[in-house]
Amino acid sequence: MSIADLDRDYVFHPFTVLATHQQSGPPISIVEAHGSTVVDADGRRYLDAMAGLWCVNIGYSHPEMADALHRQASKLPYFHAFSSMGTEAPARLAERLIQMAPVPMAKVFFGNSGSDANDTQAKLVWYYNNLLGRPEKKKIISRHRGYHGVTVLSGGLTGLANLHDGFDLPLPMIRHVRPPHRLWEREPGATDEEFARTLAQELDDLIVAEGPDTVAAFIAEPVMAAGGVIVPPETYFPEIQKVLDKYDVLLIADEVVCGFGRLGVEFGSTAVGARPDLMTVAKGITSAYVPLSACLVGSKVWDVIVEGSSRYGAFGHGYTYSAHPLAAAAAMTNLDIIERDGLVQRAGDLGTLLHSELRSAFADHPNVAEIRGTGLVAAVEFVKDPASRTPFDAVGQFSAAVTRASLENGVVTRALPAADTVSFSPPFTTTEDEIRAMVDGVRRAAESVAVKA
Ligand code: PLP
Numbered sequence: 001m002s003i004a005d006l007d008r009d010y011v012f013h014p015f016t017v018l019a020t021h022q023q024s025g026p027p028i029s030i031v032e033a034h035g036s037t038v039v040d041a042d043g044r045r046y047l048d049a050m051a052g053l054w055c056v057n058i059g060y061s062h063p064e065m066a067d068a069l070h071r072q073a074s075k076l077p078y079f080h081a082f083s084s085m086g087t088e089a090p091a092r093l094a095e096r097l098i099q100m101a102p103v104p105m106a107k108v109f110f111g112n113s114g115s116d117a118n119d120t121q122a123k124l125v126w127y128y129n130n131l132l133g134r135p136e137k138k139k140i141i142s143r144h145r146g147y148h149g150v151t152v153l154s155g156g157l158t159g160l161a162n163l164h165d166g167f168d169l170p171l172p173m174i175r176h177v178r179p180p181h182r183l184w185e186r187e188p189g190a191t192d193e194e195f196a197r198t199l200a201q202e203l204d205d206l207i208v209a210e211g212p213d214t215v216a217a218f219i220a221e222p223v224m225a226a227g228g229v230i231v232p233p234e235t236y237f238p239e240i241q242k243v244l245d246k247y248d249v250l251l252i253a254d255e256v257v258c259g260f261g262r263l264g265v266e267f268g269s270t271a272v273g274a275r276p277d278l279m280t281v282a283k284g285i286t287s288a289y290v291p292l293s294a295c296l297v298g299s300k301v302w303d304v305i306v307e308g309s310s311r312y313g314a315f316g317h318g319y320t321y322s323a324h325p326l327a328a329a330a331a332m333t334n335l336d337i338i339e340r341d342g343l344v345q346r347a348g349d350l351g352t353l354l355h356s357e358l359r360s361a362f363a364d365h366p367n368v369a370e371i372r373g374t375g376l377v378a379a380v381e382f383v384k385d386p387a388s389r390t391p392f393d394a395v396g397q398f399s400a401a402v403t404r405a406s407l408e409n410g411v412v413t414r415a416l417p418a419a420d421t422v423s424f425s426p427p428f429t430t431t432e433d434e435i436r437a438m439v440d441g442v443r444r445a446a447e448s449v450a451v452k453a
Contacts, residue, residue: 002029002041003029003031003041004025004026004029004041005025007026007029008021008022008024008026014150027407028040028041028044028046028407029041033048033060034061035059035060035061035427036048036051036059036060036426036427036430036431036434037060038412045410046407046410046411047410047411047412047426047430047437047441048060048412048426049406049441050412050423050424050425050426051426052288053283053288053414054262054283054284054377054425055257055284055288056287056288056427057260057261057262057283057287057338057343057427057428058287058334058337058338058343058427058428058429059287059427059428059429059430060427062287062289062337064336065287065330065333065337068329068332069289069290069326069329069330072326072329072330076088076089076325077326078324078325078326079325080320080323081110081318081322081323082318083314087325087328088325089326089329089331090110090323090324090325090328092332093108093328093332094107096332096335097281097294097296098296100266100267100335101267102267102269102270103276103298104298104299105297105298105299106297106299106302107296107302108294108295108296109124109294109295109297110294110322110323110324110327111282111292111293111295111321111322112292112319112321112322112324113149113282113291114254114256114280114283114293115148115149115150115154115155116149116154116293116319117256117281117293117294117295118151118154118157118219118254118280119151119154120317121217121219121252121280121295122153122154122157122217124295124305125140125216125217125252125278126138126216127305127308128305129216131305131308131311132304134213136213136214137213137214137215138214139173139175139210139215140157140173140174140216140217140218140219140252141174141176141203141206141207141215141217141218141249142156142158142159142176142177142220143159143176143179143220143224144159144160144176144177144227145159145160145179145181145227145228145418146158146176146179146221146224146227146254147159147224147225147226147227148221148254148280150163153171155167156169156171157170157174157219159176159179159227160226160227160417160418161418162417162418175206177199177202177206178202179224179227179230180195180196180199180232180236181224181228181230182195182233183369183372183389185199192233192234192235193235195233195236196234196235196236199240200236200239200240200242200243203218203240203243204246207249212248212249215247216249216250217250217251217252217278218240218249218250218251218252219251219252219254220237220252220254220274221253221256221257221258221268222253222258222267222268222269222272222274223257223258223263223271223272223374223377225256225258225423226257226416226417227416227417227418228379228381228416228418228419228421229372229377229378229379229416229421231372231373232272234272237273237274238273241274241275250277251274251275251276251278252276252277252278252280253267253268253269253274253276253279255268255269255279255280255281256280256283257284257377259279259282259283259284260284260285260335260338260344261284261343261347262284262425263348263351263374263376264347264348264349264374264376265344265348266344267279271374271375276298277298277301278295278301279296280295280296281296282294284334285334286330286331286334287330287334289330289334290324290326292327292331338428341429343428344428346429347375347376347428350376350428350430350432350435351374351375351376351377351378353435353436354435355371355373355378357435357439358371358373358378358380358424358439361442361443365382365446365447365450366386366450367382367384367386367398367420367450367451368380368381368382369382369383369386369389373424376425376426376428377423377424377425378425379416379421379422379423380421380422380446381419381420381421382398382399382402382420382421382446384451391420395420396415396418396419397420398420398449398451399415399416399420399421399422400415402415402446402449403415403422403445405445405446405448405449406422406441406442406445409441409445410441411437411438411441411445413438413442422442422446424439424442
């Protein structure tokens with residue numbers, strides 16, 4: 001059987017129309033990848049404009065990563081971290097993360113994915129408030145279009161209907177507010193500052209309506225990725241922060257996409273002026289060579305949690321693979337490569353090129369509503385009629401057609417949910433010519449499916 005046949009018959013795919021996949025199987029089967037190029041089973045080559053899922057930041061099959069994994073697997077492939085057990089690579093990585101963090105942080109809790117890390121954050125917030133004698137202070141506010149994962153808790157934090165439908169989510173303690181999405185949420189004529197103030201006031205109103213004694217935390221990506229690549233107004237996080245401080249509500253920064261250079265600065269919180277109490281990182285921490293996530297915990301929360309030992313005994317949370325030595329070794333080498341090769345700066349410089357290429361390539365496309373992004377993350381949003389901002393009748397079909405046609409042009413991109421948005425988030429090691437080729441492939445694809453209003 002071919003790989004495609006095996007896949008079609010046996011693999012239960014995430015985020016896939018199951019009935020269609022059962023008929024058609026995978027559009028391509030990737031067997032190899034180097035740098036920004038992936039190769040399918042027929043030997044066809046594609047430029048990966050998404051670095052996998054916003055994560056292979058140093059590019060595919062980096063020889064130093066292969067060496068580092070081999071070295072670690074040959075010495076200590078695994079040992080657990082339960083009951084105070086220590087291993088070297090996670091200890092060194094935790095120290096490094098604390099030193100790198102954009103705001104002072106106290107401790108690092110390791111997990112395996114962005115989803116489980118955000119679940120951990122919620123549990124930390126609840127544990128913290130229980131210890132403080134505030135058992136009612138448990139609600140977590142997120143934003144529509146925010147993406148925080150898919151587990152029972154984090155799937156509800158994610159503000160996208162297709163992650164809730166059929167799963168009885170969100171859980172009852174989760175609330176959502178509007179995102180800082182200028183295209184759809186900003187009043188016509190309002191300035192960025194007015195828009196930010198309006199959204200902060202809405203958060204304030206929600207907290208008051210719910211009762212400040214019941215609201216524990218606000219979770220936000222510095223720049224929203226999967227929900228549409230939404231860059232907030234400059235004053236948005238400072239305004240939000242004032243509201244959170246006023247009601248003693250913790251800020252969880254979800255840096256799963258933004259962390260480790262995607263925006264051309266080390267962390268998204270720095271880029272947007274956020275001051276998180278808790279930070280979630282994953283993806284770019286290992287450039288996805290091995291699954292790893294981490295919760296960075298500030299002293300405000302840690303100092304309370306550590307006192308919980310006398311009340312609850314051992315902290316009753318953790319994974320078999322928490323502080324996995326192989327994942328930590330991958331992270332250390334990945335961070336070494338990023339630092340040594342100046343890849344954060346490079347992501348910023350390539351981003352400047354990507355945005356200018358996108359602006360010129362898509363300026364006169366009849367369906368482009370907005371071209372946006374920052375650093376090495378960008379999106380083009382399409383609508384039926386940009387002048388009247390009328391979406392397509394069947395939202396998502398146009399962008400799906402663009403990604404299919406892009407694939408035929410040798411470029412892998414992604415159609416984001418809840419709109420007709422096509423995204424770009426290539427590896428930091430992509431060459432300038434490859435950036436131009438990615439944009440060109442998607443532009444030709446979008447031309448071929450253009451719809452005149
Ligand atoms: N948070 C953000 C900002 C993400 O983009 C993602 C995944 O795309 C997650 C959390 C969930 O991470 P994972 O898919 O590793 O569970």
